[in-house]
Amino acid sequence: MRYFLDTEFTAFDACQLISVAIVSQDGNEFYGECSDFERPLCSDFVRETVLPQLGQFAGRSMPSAQLRSELQAWLEAVPVAAEPVLSFDFSGDFELVCHLLGASLPHGWKAENIETQLDTTRRAAYFDQHGGEHHALHDARANRYAMEDEHARSTIAGVAALKGIIRKPEQAVSTDDMREAVAQHIKGEWMGGLPGFMDEASRDQLLPDDLLPEARVQLQSVPVKVREGLSSYVRLTDIPQPWRDRFRTALRGSGCPAIDGEGECAYEGDWSDWLQRAFPRG
CATH class of the missing domain: 3.30.420.10 (Ribonuclease H-like superfamily/Ribonuclease H)
Structure with a gap:
């Protein structure tokens, strides 16, 4: 149930x-x-x-x-x-x-x-x-x-x-x-509604085949951060404009906690999910 x-x-x-x-x-x-x-x-x-x-x-x-x-x-x-x-x-x-x-x-x-x-x-x-x-x-x-x-x-x-x-x-x-996946920073499809997930060995972003080229380029250009005790995240300052402001407006809040020395951050899953919505497959 x-x-x-x-x-x-x-x-x-x-x-x-x-x-x-x-x-x-x-x-x-x-x-x-x-x-x-x-x-x-x-x-x-x-x-x-x-x-x-x-x-x-x-x-x-x-x-x-x-x-x-x-x-x-x-x-x-x-x-x-x-x-x-x-x-x-x-x-x-x-x-x-x-x-x-x-x-x-x-x-x-x-x-x-x-x-x-x-x-x-x-x-x-x-x-x-x-x-x-x-x-x-x-x-x-x-x-x-x-x-x-x-x-x-x-x-x-x-x-x-x-x-x-x-x-x-x-x-x-x-x-x-x-819970173990959260601790290990793995944002799998079953974890956060992502179009891709983090490969724990290489930390490379694995992208779905149906993500449009524009979104793929933007997503790959944003470094994914990891820190002990946190899920993977991105810094908004690393997101190029105009997508940063558009993403911030659409986000309207996040479960991502404050991260010392990183400024405004968002879960990597929220960022990649927004990209897929922003660039829907035609």
């Missing part, structure tokens, strides 16, 4: 978790907000769009230590027999949850990036009807709705009430394997 994950966080260059939501195919939900994130770190976009939507669910704002305990308990209560798969459309969401928990997910859980599997038309239709975009719970519900055709329409009879204590390869991978 899929469990759709979404998070909100403070900013691209100084990332702290603000909220986390998980919505299962059968309507069970977890939602919590951190009460101790540093508001001065929030980007203008987060201040204008994310913060005003907080506080909609009474009793769901708490210190991060309590949020960690409640989320851990909720995840552990999911039966292994359900074959739970934590499904997300942005690898930073998974990394933020692992950071919150301080470990991989409980035994029996797998994880999968579903970005390319989402029906974007259905996702947009959800927000047209319900609003709430960039609220973690609404975003997770929207992703669930966007996959109902494939995974759940025949078995789900509507959205359940809020509960809580209230390819990528062809299949999902274990969270231990994904």
Whole structure:
């Protein structure tokens, strides 16, 4: 069974978790907000769009230590027999949850990036009807709705009430394997929705055959950085104009933490994914 994950966080260059939501195919939900994130770190976009939507669910704002305990308990209560798969459309969401928990997910859980599997038309239709975009719970519900055709329409009879204590390869991978990949800086197709991935031996960018020449040249010209404890990333100052400004505008935030001495950075997956969208195959 899929469990759709979404998070909100403070900013691209100084990332702290603000909220986390998980919505299962059968309507069970977890939602919590951190009460101790540093508001001065929030980007203008987060201040204008994310913060005003907080506080909609009474009793769901708490210190991060309590949020960690409640989320851990909720995840552990999911039966292994359900074959739970934590499904997300942005690898930073998974990394933020692992950071919150301080470990991989409980035994029996797998994880999968579903970005390319989402029906974007259905996702947009959800927000047209319900609003709430960039609220973690609404975003997770929207992703669930966007996959109902494939995974759940025949078995789900509507959205359940809020509960809580209230390819990528062809299949999902274990969270231990994904966690190890994060630590080793490998951004495989199953890890971040990338059009390519890092070869650990050579650190060369492996590109898909269908990436247009313009995008290929731009991507290959941007050096991919690695640092212990981080996924691979790019420095925005290394991205040539006009693509740098266009990418920064489209990014609107990232799970990439602040990196000493590197200036503004973005996950390599976000950069390469944006390039593929910016140069669609004709």
